[in-house]
Amino acid sequence: MTDRDDDPVAPDDVKPAEALSDIYAEDGSVRSDFLAMVGAAIADRDLLFLRKNVARLHESELGDVLESILPEQRHALVRLLGSDFDMTALTEVDEGIRLDIVDQMSNEQIAAGIGELDSDDAVYILEDLDDEDREDILSQLPFTERVRLMRALDYPESSAGRRMQTEFVAVPPFWTVGQTIDYLREEEELPESFSQIFVIDPTFKLVGALDLDKVLRAKRQVKIETIMHETNHSIPAEMDQEEAAQLFEQYDLLSAAVVDNNGRLVGVLTIDDVVDVIQEEAEEDLLRLGGVGDEELSDSIFSTSRSRVPWLAVNLLTAFLSASVISLFDATIQQIIALAILMPAVAGMGGNAGSQTMTVSVRALATKSLDIHNAARIIRREAGVGILNGMLFGCAIGIVAGVWFQDIHIGGIIATAMCLNMLAAALAGILIPLVLDKFGADPAVSSAVFVTAVTDIVGFFAFLGIATWWYGISG
Amino acid sequence: MTDRDDDPVAPDDVKPAEALSDIYAEDGSVRSDFLAMVGAAIADRDLLFLRKNVARLHESELGDVLESILPEQRHALVRLLGSDFDMTALTEVDEGIRLDIVDQMSNEQIAAGIGELDSDDAVYILEDLDDEDREDILSQLPFTERVRLMRALDYPESSAGRRMQTEFVAVPPFWTVGQTIDYLREEEELPESFSQIFVIDPTFKLVGALDLDKVLRAKRQVKIETIMHETNHSIPAEMDQEEAAQLFEQYDLLSAAVVDNNGRLVGVLTIDDVVDVIQEEAEEDLLRLGGVGDEELSDSIFSTSRSRVPWLAVNLLTAFLSASVISLFDATIQQIIALAILMPAVAGMGGNAGSQTMTVSVRALATKSLDIHNAARIIRREAGVGILNGMLFGCAIGIVAGVWFQDIHIGGIIATAMCLNMLAAALAGILIPLVLDKFGADPAVSSAVFVTAVTDIVGFFAFLGIATWWYGISG
Numbered sequence: 028m029t030d031r032d033d034d035p036v037a038p039d040d041v042k043p044a045e046a047l048s049d050i051y052a053e054d055g056s057v058r059s060d061f062l063a064m065v066g067a068a069i070a071d072r073d074l075l076f077l078r079k080n081v082a083r084l085h086e087s088e089l090g091d092v093l094e095s096i097l098p099e100q101r102h103a104l105v106r107l108l109g110s111d112f113d114m115t116a117l118t119e120v121d122e123g124i125r126l127d128i129v130d131q132m133s134n135e136q137i138a139a140g141i142g143e144l145d146s147d148d149a150v151y152i153l154e155d156l157d158d159e160d161r162e163d164i165l166s167q168l169p170f171t172e173r174v175r176l177m178r179a180l181d182y183p184e185s186s187a188g189r190r191m192q193t194e195f196v197a198v199p200p201f202w203t204v205g206q207t208i209d210y211l212r213e214e215e216e217l218p219e220s221f222s223q224i225f226v227i228d229p230t231f232k233l234v235g236a237l238d239l240d241k242v243l244r245a246k247r248q249v250k251i252e253t254i255m256h257e258t259n260h261s262i263p264a265e266m267d268q269e270e271a272a273q274l275f276e277q278y279d280l281l282s283a284a285v286v287d288n289n290g291r292l293v294g295v296l297t298i299d300d301v302v303d304v305i306q307e308e309a310e311e312d313l314l315r316l317g318g319v320g321d322e323e324l325s326d327s328i329f330s331t332s333r334s335r336v337p338w339l340a341v342n343l344l345t346a347f348l349s350a351s352v353i354s355l356f357d358a359t360i361q362q363i364i365a366l367a368i369l370m371p372a373v374a375g376m377g378g379n380a381g382s383q384t385m386t387v388s389v390r391a392l393a394t395k396s397l398d399i400h401n402a403a404r405i406i407r408r409e410a411g412v413g414i415l416n417g418m419l420f421g422c423a424i425g426i427v428a429g430v431w432f433q434d435i436h437i438g439g440i441i442a443t444a445m446c447l448n449m450l451a452a453a454l455a456g457i458l459i460p461l462v463l464d465k466f467g468a469d470p471a472v473s474s475a476v477f478v479t480a481v482t483d484i485v486g487f488f489a490f491l492g493i494a495t496w497w498y499g500i501s502g
Numbered sequence: 503m504t505d506r507d508d509d510p511v512a513p514d515d516v517k518p519a520e521a522l523s524d525i526y527a528e529d530g531s532v533r534s535d536f537l538a539m540v541g542a543a544i545a546d547r548d549l550l551f552l553r554k555n556v557a558r559l560h561e562s563e564l565g566d567v568l569e570s571i572l573p574e575q576r577h578a579l580v581r582l583l584g585s586d587f588d589m590t591a592l593t594e595v596d597e598g599i600r601l602d603i604v605d606q607m608s609n610e611q612i613a614a615g616i617g618e619l620d621s622d623d624a625v626y627i628l629e630d631l632d633d634e635d636r637e638d639i640l641s642q643l644p645f646t647e648r649v650r651l652m653r654a655l656d657y658p659e660s661s662a663g664r665r666m667q668t669e670f671v672a673v674p675p676f677w678t679v680g681q682t683i684d685y686l687r688e689e690e691e692l693p694e695s696f697s698q699i700f701v702i703d704p705t706f707k708l709v710g711a712l713d714l715d716k717v718l719r720a721k722r723q724v725k726i727e728t729i730m731h732e733t734n735h736s737i738p739a740e741m742d743q744e745e746a747a748q749l750f751e752q753y754d755l756l757s758a759a760v761v762d763n764n765g766r767l768v769g770v771l772t773i774d775d776v777v778d779v780i781q782e783e784a785e786e787d788l789l790r791l792g793g794v795g796d797e798e799l800s801d802s803i804f805s806t807s808r809s810r811v812p813w814l815a816v817n818l819l820t821a822f823l824s825a826s827v828i829s830l831f832d833a834t835i836q837q838i839i840a841l842a843i844l845m846p847a848v849a850g851m852g853g854n855a856g857s858q859t860m861t862v863s864v865r866a867l868a869t870k871s872l873d874i875h876n877a878a879r880i881i882r883r884e885a886g887v888g889i890l891n892g893m894l895f896g897c898a899i900g901i902v903a904g905v906w907f908q909d910i911h912i913g914g915i916i917a918t919a920m921c922l923n924m925l926a927a928a929l930a931g932i933l934i935p936l937v938l939d940k941f942g943a944d945p946a947v948s949s950a951v952f953v954t955a956v957t958d959i960v961g962f963f964a965f966l967g968i969a970t971w972w973y974g975i976s977g
Contacts, residue, residue, distance in 0.1 A: 298773050
């Protein structure tokens with residue numbers, strides 16, 4: 028918690044986060060006065076200010092600044108900073124902004140910047156480029172680095188192999204703790220930081236791992252193989268990143284070895300990358316439940332509009348389905364106009380109850396807490412909740428409707444219809460996600476459409492159907 | 503990836519995760535045959551089997567087993583395992599199940615089990631107990647441990663102080679690397695594992711931190727103060743856990759020092775606890791958007807039903823509001839029954855478009871990517887998307903309605919109403935969350951109610967109102 032007032036002129040050797048941990052306002056956005064200063068410095072080409080106050084920001088802070096300024100300012104800033112621009116910041120911004128910035132950079136500048144990144148960050152930036160640019164950039168990198176990055180890029184998109192770092196520390200099992208410490212002290216070509224040491228045989232097959240605290244606490248003459256632990260949770264490079272993230276969560280891993288098909292160590296996956304995957308996954312579920320695809324705040328009107336059309340189109344179809352259900356009863360509505368006034372309430376309450384159950388079910392499926400062992404119990408519970416709340420709100424709406432239209436019949440009819448629809452909503456809210464999941468579809472994507480269709484159709488059909496039957500009206 | 507067939511009789515010294523990494527079926531649920539074996543062993547009081555195959559599971563695996571068996575089996579299992587029951591598993595199950603199990607245990611048994619836990623896990627279990635039981639259990643613990651836990655429990659609920667581990671390694675800045683390594687090798691009373699060494703002054707004030715890899719790579723005579731780094735991101739014990747989690751995410755921290763009001767080191771917060779907080783937070787947003795509060799799968803019908811009533815009650819009110827809007831136009835509906843048939847489609851499409859925009863806005867607010875710097879741009883974008891999709895779907899529904907009812911007027915009326923409602927939906931979807939957030943309310947909780955109210959009311963009013971005016975009908 029540094030206080031800027033104590034230190035009006037930041038000395039040259041001050042640390043980045045210290046100098047500017049206060050670039051944020053209280054609400055978490057970048058402070059407007061700081062952005063104004065940055066904007067002025069860009070306009071004035073004030074390199075001194077930019078190097079001192081922008082180039083030194085933490086990568087995530089620089090990312091926030093890039094997201095908060097205008098596109099032209101972004102391009103100018105990257106140009107002005109030149110080789111002082113920390114490309115790691117590109118891993119912290121929206122894809123649209125990343126591509127926009129990278130597009131403005133020459134392949135030479137990208138190659139120079141990428142050379143200084145950890146391999147996982149480099150892959151993150153390279154994987155979005157088109158093939159030609161990527162080839163060109165890779166060809167400008169030193170041989171060993173090029174090979175490493177190409178190997179990581181060879182793994183499928185969203186696999187552990189794409190997210191891993193290819194730099195790691197590995198030693199043979201027959202070394203002693205003393206030999207290992209001496210190696211760490213003298214070897215120049217080690218990753219900048221590491222939290223585990225892997226143990227491999229001469230063919231690079233993974234045989235175990237060592238936590239650093241165990242190395243520090245053992246005597247020099249102790250053999251590595253006696254203090255290493257077997258790596259039960261090594262991750263195949265082809266494994267999907269979400270699956271890998273689940274392993275991290277389940278077993279509270281901080282880092283895990285990534286191995287190829289032959290069990291050879293090819294990299295290491297660390298928890299900070301996994302946290303991003305967990306975040307993205309939770310965000311995906313939330314957006315999909317809301318009927319939104321992979322869109323970003325930086326997307327244009329046209330691409331946003333396009334990405335939302337499919338969901339709306341499906342809803343238009345189900346809306347026509349509901350309309351045709353209503354049209355079956357047009358004669359009834361014509362005679363009792365109160366039905367038209369009240370029918371959206373029956374459908375709407377069902378829709379809300381259904382979306383409550385569906386939200387719980389989709390989330391429970393995503394966290395694997397809803398499975399065959401408790402499905403029957405949860406279905407029974409939801410049905411019970413549906414009946415209970417159906418009776419409660421059925422009575423409420425029945426009394427209000429009866430008083431409003433001075434007609435006890437309409438009160439009884441709407442109460443019954445509401446009860447039925449709330450039960451249908453509960454069953455649809457749990458069964459539809461379960462069935463979609465069973466057949467391998469993502470329940471977050473499509474559940475809402477089906478649940479709303481069920482509650483609309485059952486709502487209109489029950490309410491208008493019971494009324495038609497009760498009043499003995501024939502169409 | 504161990505293969506059970508190679509090793510039919512697990513030797514006694516086999517590691518837990520190895521013996522049973524295959525307790526899971528393909529879909530991630532616990533295998534039914536394993537549960538059947540456990541159930542049989544519980545019924546037969548087969549202690550040998552339970553100790554060998556259940557007591558040794560990883561805490562999260564044991565948690566999954568506890569969640570997958572019947573309540574009576576849970577109680578019997580905990581009783582049978584006695585002191586072999588790893589209480590850490592209780593941190594991996596639903597609150598309802600945790601309380602149910604703890605209720606069945608004697609305070610002596612809980613105290614014995616808690617004594618073996620890390621302080622953060624112990625606090626997690628203790629904080630849910632009633633005061634009397636907690637006092638009793640604490641009084642049975644050794645003095646130093648009791649003091650530690652009581653200090654952590656003194657911090658507010660959901661604060662960093664509650665989630666931190668009070669065990670840590672700290673050394674003075676003037677020590678050398680050699681002294682530090684010797685201390686680590688000889689001192690018995692150190693935490694079982696650690697990933698950072700903290701540097702403190704004689705009054706326990708935090709002056710820095712050391713990553714273990716830096717210690718391993720430095721020569722023995724190097725002074726600690728020359729290789730430590732300043733801890734820019736130390737966390738006040740009173741800080742809310744969500745805020746702490748955001749610091750971890752922003753700065754890719756693996757662990758952070760927790761300090762009291764005087765800057766004295768009181769504990770350490772690690773990323774594995776933070777991952778749980780991130781998960782819970784994302785889950786909360788999703789559930790709240792779906793109109794569900796803090797409910798769990800293990801909750802009963804009555805408590806679930808009760809927790810969902812408030813949201814449904816608010817929706818009932820807005821449903822009556824919409825109904826009164828419709829009732830303004832009953833004369834029109836009576837003359838043109840097509841309006842009753844089509845009006846839910848206008849309201850429903852608006853509701854869906856509004857919920858798309860709202861989902862994006864709520865998520866962007868939660869991740870702090872929507873702020874004053876881009877709010878104006880995003881509002882313009884959403885309005886543009888609303889107009890564009892409004893025209894698209896307005897035309898589509900207009901054509902279909904015109905053909906269906908053989909009436910070009912009704913086609914034009916519904917197209918216009920749909921356009922207006924989609925624009926209203928877009929504006930409501932972004933402005934309502936922004937305003938709620940501005941006034942300190944959680945936009946995830948209440949946005950959906952307001953957005954649906956707007957799209958229903960505007961939808962019905964626009965469609966029926968335009969029709970009334972066009973056909974010149976007076977009520």
